[in-house]
Amino acid sequence: MFQTFQETARPDQGPPRLAALRAEMAREGLAGFIVPRADAHQGEYVAPRDDRLAWLTGFTGSAGYCVALSDRAGVFVDGRYRVQVKTQVADVFTPVDWPEVGLADWIADNLPDGGGVGIDPWLFSVEQLRALEAKLDGVTLTRCDNLVDRIWEDQPNPPRGAVFAQPVSLAGEPHEDKIARLAQGLGEAGACVITLPDSIAWLLNIRGSDIPRNPVPHGFALLNADGTVELFVDARKLADLGDHLGDKVSVLPPEGFLAAVATLGGRVQIDPASCPVAVADVLAERCEIVEAPDPCLLPKACKNAAELEGARAAHLRDGAAMVRFLAWLDRQTPGAFTEIDAVTALEAERRATNALRDISFETIAGTGPDGAIVHYRVTEATDRTVREGDLLLIDSGGQYVDGTTDITRTIAIGDVGAEECTNFTRVLKGMIALSRLRFPQGLAGRDIDALARASLWEAGLDYGHGTGHGVGAYLSVHEGPARISRMGTIPFAPGMILSNEPGFYREGAYGIRIENLIAVEQAPGLPGQTVPRMLRFETLTWVPIDRRLIVPALLTQAERDWLDAYHEEVRARIAPLVEGRDAEWLAAACAPL
Structure with a gap:
């Protein structure tokens, strides 16, 4: 069967996990830590390795946050999950109606004396961080390692699902033509950062199996103005792909993505809604950042x-x-x-x-x-x-x-x-x-x-x-x-x-x-x-x-x-x-x- 019906988390696991997170916060000198349901690729769906919000709180919805402070922890959910969250989280977590109550407002109300609140810069987009910082007064958002990863002893490995080609007969356009068309639209930017898994899948006419129920691969990409693409993906996932990608796409290890970004110069385009802060921080050191929507979004839609x-x-x-x-x-x-x-x-x-x-x-x-x-x-x-x-x-x-x-x-x-x-x-x-x-x-x-x-x-x-x-x-x-x-x-x-x-x-x-x-x-x-x-x-x-x-x-x-x-x-x-x-x-x- 495709679907399983086992529990993914138990309310009794929440208190010890929250206590362990707070111990790491104290060790780092932080007044709080934010756990979003997100991964480094900034898509809506996450692999089991990245489902930190569910592991910590028991809440399994597709969107939300936990803000853990030393004396309270809010779980922020939208209207789809108001009933569900009550049945899933332990009483050490307080459900918060979001976006009616914003993260920044709740943090400000519950940290009246200010302090540092930690974030993993891979798990926040430029736009998200900008919006948070604009509303916080006296509270510093501190980039740090992911504290949940430190305490998640049996955290799953990164996914390594096979990648396969989507035939042109179904895609309707060769990926070489998509690359050329989108590269021409970059204007004066020499490159564009793409992290969304479905954007990369659409652009290259590939599909994958890294995310349950969603046929997308994990990876990062640089779309260059010269009509080439650098694809940062575990090459072992491409074993069955043959020569589909062609000579316009070079495959590089994912752990080299940030180093490659650090070599870029001139104007580089990012989508602030999906580019991780960790990437933008590196770009800001030597590039002129151009903000524009992910060029794949509208053509894909x-x-x-x-x-x-x-x-x-x-x-x-x-x-x-x-x-x-x-x-x-x-x-x-x-x-x-x-x-x-x-x-x-x-x-x-x-x-x-x-x-x-x-x-x-x-x-x-x-x-x-x-x-x-x-x-x-x-x-x-x-x-x-x-x-x-x-x-x-x-x-x-x-x-x-x-x-x-x-x-x-x-x-x-x-x-x-x-x-x-x-x-x-x-x-x-x-x-x-x-x-x-x-x-x-x-x-x-x-x-x-x-x-x-x-x-x-x-x-x-x-x-x-x-x-x-x-x-x-x-x-x-x-x-x-x-x-x-x-x-x-x-x-x-x-x-x-x-x-x-x-x-x-x-x-x-x-x-x-x-x-x-x-x-x-x-x-x-x-x-x-x-x-x-x-x-x-x-x-x-x-x-x-x-x-x-x-x-x-x-x-x-x-x-x-x-x-x-x-x-x-x-x-x-x-x-x-x-x-x-x-x-x-x-x-x-x-x-x-």
């Missing part, structure tokens, strides 16, 4: 024709697997199966495609109150029986060589309450609103996020996460720079793939989320249109939405028409891929509302 065609194919394959799973689910007897049973059955259907490389993240299968934990991960200790009257929230995805999928469906287990159905319908209205949207080019996620929440807001309800994130082309399931959220500032452009996933969560009772992936495309013109260029979303995900949870009276006629048309399209696309009782289930699930 705007999928080309081959990548979009691959995404469509992957979603049809994945949609058929989901239909087989949902048909299986409806045949189960409530009370006779558990969350782990559901996860196992769904993964089996994806593996049965014989095309699955991996799941794209740990499957979320939360029934009843577990569904209210936004990024719930079932373990053998938390495995709950799925019972009559429950809502079962399933958020999952697959990594296929031609595309990455991510889908959420909320399923009624028997008869559920009127409140659940009403709130499900409000969430559905938000998802449909974005699916039907036409909008002028130039708008960003913050301009449309409210449309997904409007029906919930009418009832005084909301959800504490963004409405959508970018998705890679057989790359990371979370991909920047565009997103649908109040903080989304990057304008949408054709080819971007995003999630559309409003939700609602009643703590201790149930969770609701409905998620399709969508791709930005140019909208056809309308008679009398005065806006020069309009965009819209192409739906990529084709899986039925549970009609048993819908209150038809809450839907407008346009919303009903969209849902019926969507289900008819699901039936037309997926019916040829399933058979027998699964096909019968699909036909019933796609009946008009």
Whole structure:
């Protein structure tokens, strides 16, 4: 099996580990130490070796910080993890609502007499450190060794997963052409530092296996203005790559990266949002630093024709697997199966495609109150029986060589309450609103996020996460720079793939989320249109939405028409891929509302 269900940390481990960290802080003369969920590559996902936040605190979410002081320790989590963190950390840690409460504000309030707070300069970007230092008064952020590494006796080794080529037929463009195109865009800079694993993978048309669920390799790169790339990676990972990289890419040991940076001169470009402070410190000694976004970000986000065609194919394959799973689910007897049973059955259907490389993240299968934990991960200790009257929230995805999928469906287990159905319908209205949207080019996620929440807001309800994130082309399931959220500032452009996933969560009772992936495309013109260029979303995900949870009276006629048309399209696309009782289930699930 791909997925495991063992506990990764125990609350009783928190107190001794925090005590050991504080002993190291005292030895260094520090008043505090910050532990982010980050690694030297500054991507969202970390290898087991770098999951210091989880090891120290027990919190396993994908974003957060711990600030350990001599007398208290705060664990900073965003809206996705407010419920989860309470169940995972020991009482020696205090959950802090972030970003509503900023790190700098909390540190200032809890260190009124000032002092030195240690940071590992590899684990903070230039932008993060700048923002922290701007708000701190009387507190010095001190660069130092990683104190967690000193006390983590059985810390895993650095990953050394195999690297393999992504065929041009799927990538849509030779990596030599990408290198040349991006090198020309460097302007007067002689080189550009790239540390993000998915940027390096996209640029060189390679994929790797250093990060669980994400097909990316660890490494560093220098993109040079002369159209060459220096790739700093463990050469043993490239054994099966052959001559794919060609003569424009030189391979060097990763431990030589900082020394190579130290030899650079003139103008060097960095992305302050992802360049580690340790690298910028070295550059600042002899270079003129030019700050600009990672040159791979937008080209990677705007999928080309081959990548979009691959995404469509992957979603049809994945949609058929989901239909087989949902048909299986409806045949189960409530009370006779558990969350782990559901996860196992769904993964089996994806593996049965014989095309699955991996799941794209740990499957979320939360029934009843577990569904209210936004990024719930079932373990053998938390495995709950799925019972009559429950809502079962399933958020999952697959990594296929031609595309990455991510889908959420909320399923009624028997008869559920009127409140659940009403709130499900409000969430559905938000998802449909974005699916039907036409909008002028130039708008960003913050301009449309409210449309997904409007029906919930009418009832005084909301959800504490963004409405959508970018998705890679057989790359990371979370991909920047565009997103649908109040903080989304990057304008949408054709080819971007995003999630559309409003939700609602009643703590201790149930969770609701409905998620399709969508791709930005140019909208056809309308008679009398005065806006020069309009965009819209192409739906990529084709899986039925549970009609048993819908209150038809809450839907407008346009919303009903969209849902019926969507289900008819699901039936037309997926019916040829399933058979027998699964096909019968699909036909019933796609009946008009």
